[in-house]
Amino acid sequence: MWCHARGMLWWVLGAGVMAGAASGAAQEWVGPMRQVHARFRGTAGTFAQFGDSITVTMAFWAPLRDARHNAPPEMVRAFDKVNRYMRPECWRQWKGPEYGSEGGTTVRWAQQHLDQWLNRLRPEVALVMFGTNDLHSLSLDEYRRGLQNVVQRCLDRATVVILSTIPPRHGFEKKAADFAEAARQIARQLRVPLVDYHAEILRRRPDDWDGASPSFAAYEGYDVPTLICRDGVHPSHPRKFQNDYSEEALRSCGYSLRNYLVLLAYAEVIEKVLQPEAEEKR
Numbered sequence: 001m002w003c004h005a006r007g008m009l010w011w012v013l014g015a016g017v018m019a020g021a022a023s024g025a026a027q028e029w030v031g032p033m034r035q036v037h038a039r040f041r042g043t044a045g046t047f048a049q050f051g052d053s054i055t056v057t058m059a060f061w062a063p064l065r066d067a068r069h070n071a072p073p074e075m076v077r078a079f080d081k082v083n084r085y086m087r088p089e090c091w092r093q094w095k096g097p098e099y100g101s102e103g104g105t106t107v108r109w110a111q112q113h114l115d116q117w118l119n120r121l122r123p124e125v126a127l128v129m130f131g132t133n134d135l136h137s138l139s140l141d142e143y144r145r146g147l148q149n150v151v152q153r154c155l156d157r158a159t160v161v162i163l164s165t166i167p168p169r170h171g172f173e174k175k176a177a178d179f180a181e182a183a184r185q186i187a188r189q190l191r192v193p194l195v196d197y198h199a200e201i202l203r204r205r206p207d208d209w210d211g212a213s214p215s216f217a218a219y220e221g222y223d224v225p226t227l228i229c230r231d232g233v234h235p236s237h238p239r240k241f242q243n244d245y246s247e248e249a250l251r252s253c254g255y256s257l258r259n260y261l262v263l264l265a266y267a268e269v270i271e272k273v274l275q276p277e278a279e280e281k282r
Contacts, residue, residue, distance in 0.1 A: 032191040033273045039158035042122035044274070045087040047266060048094060048159075050110060050117065050150070051129040053103035054167070059222075059237050059255040062092045064263060070246035075260060078267035085270050094121070106134045107146035114150055118157045125269060126154050127262060129164035129197070131179045132233060135172045144182040151190055160273060162265050163187045165198035167254065170212040170232025195265045197258055201227045204251040211236055227254040 049055050065088075068079060095101060100110070100117040107130040117123075128150060134143050147163075154161045165180035180198035187194035201209050204227065208215065211224035212232030222229045222237040229236040235254025242253065249256045 028188075029191045029193050030272045033160050033193070033269070034276065036155050036158055036160050037124070037273055040124055040160075041158070042124060043087065044124055045085050045090070046121060046123045046125070047086050047090040048100055048117065048121050048123035048126040050100035050114075050126055051164075052101070052105045052133055054132060054234060054258075055127075055129060056095055056101035056103055057255075058092070058095070059235075059242075060258060061262065062095070063243055063255075064259050065091045067243035069244045070249065072245065075245055075263065078264045081267045081270055082263060085275070086266075100126075104133055106130060106138070107143060107150060108134075108138075110150045111146055114153055118154065118159065122157075123159050124274065125160045125162060125266065127162045127164060127195075127266075128154070129166060131166040131183070132169060132176075135169060135175050135179065140175070140178050140182060143179055144186065147183060148186045148190070151186060151192060155190065155192070160269060161190075161192045162195060162262070162269060163192050164195040164262070167197055167201055167228060167235060168209060170210050170228070193265060193269060195261050197261060200257065200261060201254070204257070225252045227251065227257060229254070 049061060054060065064079065065083070068075065071079070097113075098117075099121065100113070102109075110128075110130050128147075130147065130150070131143060134146075138146070151161050151163060163183055163186060165183045166176060169176045176198065180196070184194060184196065186192075209227045210232060211219065211226050211229045216224045216226060216230065219225070220230060222234070223239055224230050224236050225238055225240070227236055228234070235258055236252070237255045238253055240252075241249040241256055243256075244253065245256055245260055250260060251257075
């Protein structure tokens with residue numbers, strides 16, 4: 001088992017999560033992703049984000065360009081790397097169904113429309129997170145097959161994938177955990193980097209992540225000081241912690257935490273896969 005700094009990229013084997021150096025373990029996905037990227041003929045710096053309402057919202061990814069209050073040093077370095085490399089339209093403009101993100105969508109929707117997105121965007125890298133809306137209707141096996149299909153088709157088209165686990169969900173705690181484990185298994189099998197959002201939420205708030213619980217009844221909507229908002233589904237986004245990346249914010253604002261994790265993940269992919277020559281000259 002391994003993870004990169006402060007919970008960014010996790011390989012999870014068994015029930016626990018344990019910290020370790022990223023240097024050797026990262027090779028599990030670095031070599032295969034370099035091979036994928038060697039076939040890429042599109043525009044460098046294109047970063048797609050495929051997902052549902054947790055992805056299409058402007059609370060995810062877009063705010064990073066403007067403000068990163070109290071950002072820890074590794075986040076400052078990651079932002080500088082991403083901001084220099086990524087095409088600027090990918091901060092805000094690559095949102096909506098034509099770009100692969102829409103509220104209420106499922107992994108079935110992704111399978112149906114993936115070719116359209118890949119043909120239109122030809123992304124160098126794609127973040128993939130589906131599953132929250134599948135908890136109602138899909139079996140674990142169908143979810144696993146659908147998610148693996150989406151990831152493999154991206155790789156076949158020379159798009160490097162960063163796979164993400166879904167967050168825990170009120171009323172679906174066990175099934176959401178099973179879906180998260182399925183994503184981990186796919187990441188290991190296909191040897192792609194993984195952002196384990198599910199594990200990181202539980203690591204930071206193991207007992208009180210759920211804003212739908214009675215203990216947070218005094219709060220409304222997204223303005224609840226834990227990692228999942230009052231609806232029990234979406235990440236929280238309390239006004240007090242928006243655009244804040246202090247330790248307190250990273251355990252109190254679900255979107256700040258997701259932005260932080262994905263930023264560090266993409267920066268590592270840039271460093272180790274997309275621009276390895278710069279890293280190797282150090």
